[in-house]
Amino acid sequence: MPAAAAGAPAFEPCNLQGSGGQGRVDANCARFAVPENPNEPNGPAIELFVARIPALTPEPTDDAVTVINGGPGASSTTLYVDLEPAFAGLRRERDIVIVDQRGTGRSSPLGCPELEAASLEFDEATVQRAARQCLEVLANDPRFFTTSVAVEDLEQLRQALGYKTWNLYGVSYGTRVAQHYARRHPDAVRTLVLDGVVPPGLALGPDVALNAQATLEGILSRCRAAEYCAEAFPELRRRLEALSARLRAKPVELEVPDPVTGRSRALSLRYAHLAMTLRLLSYAPETAALIPLIIDEAATGGNFLPLATQALRIETQLSEAISFGMHNSVVCTEDVPFFEGLEALWPDLERTYLGADQVRALQTICSVWPRGLRDPDLNAPLSATIPVLLLSGEHDPITPPGYAARAAAGLTNSRQVVAPGQGHGVIGRGCLPQLVADFIDRGRVDGLDGACVERLAPDPFFIDLLGPPP
Numbered sequence: 001m002p003a004a005a006a007g008a009p010a011f012e013p014c015n016l017q018g019s020g021g022q023g024r025v026d027a028n029c030a031r032f033a034v035p036e037n038p039n040e041p042n043g044p045a046i047e048l049f050v051a052r053i054p055a056l057t058p059e060p061t062d063d064a065v066t067v068i069n070g071g072p073g074a075s076s077t078t079l080y081v082d083l084e085p086a087f088a089g090l091r092r093e094r095d096i097v098i099v100d101q102r103g104t105g106r107s108s109p110l111g112c113p114e115l116e117a118a119s120l121e122f123d124e125a126t127v128q129r130a131a132r133q134c135l136e137v138l139a140n141d142p143r144f145f146t147t148s149v150a151v152e153d154l155e156q157l158r159q160a161l162g163y164k165t166w167n168l169y170g171v172s173y174g175t176r177v178a179q180h181y182a183r184r185h186p187d188a189v190r191t192l193v194l195d196g197v198v199p200p201g202l203a204l205g206p207d208v209a210l211n212a213q214a215t216l217e218g219i220l221s222r223c224r225a226a227e228y229c230a231e232a233f234p235e236l237r238r239r240l241e242a243l244s245a246r247l248r249a250k251p252v253e254l255e256v257p258d259p260v261t262g263r264s265r266a267l268s269l270r271y272a273h274l275a276m277t278l279r280l281l282s283y284a285p286e287t288a289a290l291i292p293l294i295i296d297e298a299a300t301g302g303n304f305l306p307l308a309t310q311a312l313r314i315e316t317q318l319s320e321a322i323s324f325g326m327h328n329s330v331v332c333t334e335d336v337p338f339f340e341g342l343e344a345l346w347p348d349l350e351r352t353y354l355g356a357d358q359v360r361a362l363q364t365i366c367s368v369w370p371r372g373l374r375d376p377d378l379n380a381p382l383s384a385t386i387p388v389l390l391l392s393g394e395h396d397p398i399t400p401p402g403y404a405a406r407a408a409a410g411l412t413n414s415r416q417v418v419a420p421g422q423g424h425g426v427i428g429r430g431c432l433p434q435l436v437a438d439f440i441d442r443g444r445v446d447g448l449d450g451a452c453v454e455r456l457a458p459d460p461f462f463i464d465l466l467g468p469p470p
Helices: 075-083 084-091 113-118 124-137 147-161 173-184 208-227 227-232 236-249 273-283 293-300 305-321 324-332 342-350 359-367 401-410 431-442 451-455
Strands: 014-017 024-035 045-053 065-068 096-099 167-169 190-195 253-255 264-269 388-395 414-419
Touching: 014 075, 024 075, 024 147, 045 075, 045 147, 045 236, 065 075, 065 084, 065 173, 065 227, 075 096, 075 124, 084 096, 084 431, 113 324, 124 324, 124 359, 147 167, 147 173, 147 414, 167 173, 190 431, 208 227, 208 236, 208 273, 208 293, 208 359, 227 293, 236 273, 236 293, 236 431, 253 305, 264 305, 264 414, 273 293, 273 305, 293 305, 324 359, 388 401, 388 431, 401 414, 414 431, 414 451, 431 451
Parallel strands: 065 096, 065 167, 167 190, 190 388, 388 414
Antiparallel strands: 014 024, 024 045, 045 096, 253 264
């Protein structure tokens, strides 16, 4: 382990937990103080939660691995626990050091329960009021919880711990953080793994509904092309249209077991629940495989329980996973101000199953949310010679493979790998953990054998509540 600088955080044994309190990983944890406002180094400080999982060798290299989660607003330490087997091979020679980005996890989180409650269905007055209420109770100034500030936090931590370089892994929005760190501190990056890539300069928001629609269309088409699925669920598209029309017209009143407590609770199942469920289930192949069955059970059998149960589960997970205040600080500084061509795009958005309400909600929140610190070059294309491995899921509903290809244009020492049949965030799929470990061990993309990835495929569709056909 490298020699730490004076004032480095003091680590103590701890346990990390994954999403929903599931999973445990032994680690060493510490608090690392940084100025809330980076322009006032002697002003109020916040504490970042840092975890170190030591290398398995007694003499680790002087470069560490760090993991950056997406959202924006999700905890990186939680992600590590959720995907710990995928990162296990990286520990052979290197420490893994993870920091919850400021505003997330246990690093001065910016929670917004008011906005969580108002986020399911868009109403301008309700969303704006909830955003104002959240701002009134936040303990920290949201202007300082952006990508540009987080990048400098990570650099201060590297220097304090004495590592020569990072091997950065970022997923989803975390790829924006990783790329901007590489831009600002290129000599401090040994390798870069970008999973579910957000290219620099892309304003997240307007394309979300379009990408989600394309993925859903692909799921419906794959069901129609698979004889067993087409036979089990004939006219699936028409049934989805009928189900959508019914829920738009009137909610369905249900008693549903709570996904956390198991106790029965009342639920007015609305179209917003259906849209949210279709979107989030399409993120992973094992949950996308449920979509035809869930549609059919509700549309033809009048069994709304599978849909309602999934909706409540997703709603609970999102509430636990995302610090909405930090999310707003990022998107209101880095995305919404750069929305372009919305007038021409609006008809296309309205034709998607998600519609344009997400864009309207973001614009409404950002009409009252303060803009934060943003480096002038944040949106510029990244040009770098650092070894970069770009990972994409073939059916990613939020960051499709074309995004990674766009990011790779200025990365002269890069390679893109597209995982067949997979969704958003693919490091844990098939042989990809070994491929990533090989890349980081070698420190180069040439000669990297990715043939094993071609064996991946989408999961077979469930045809009943017992699962896929034998």
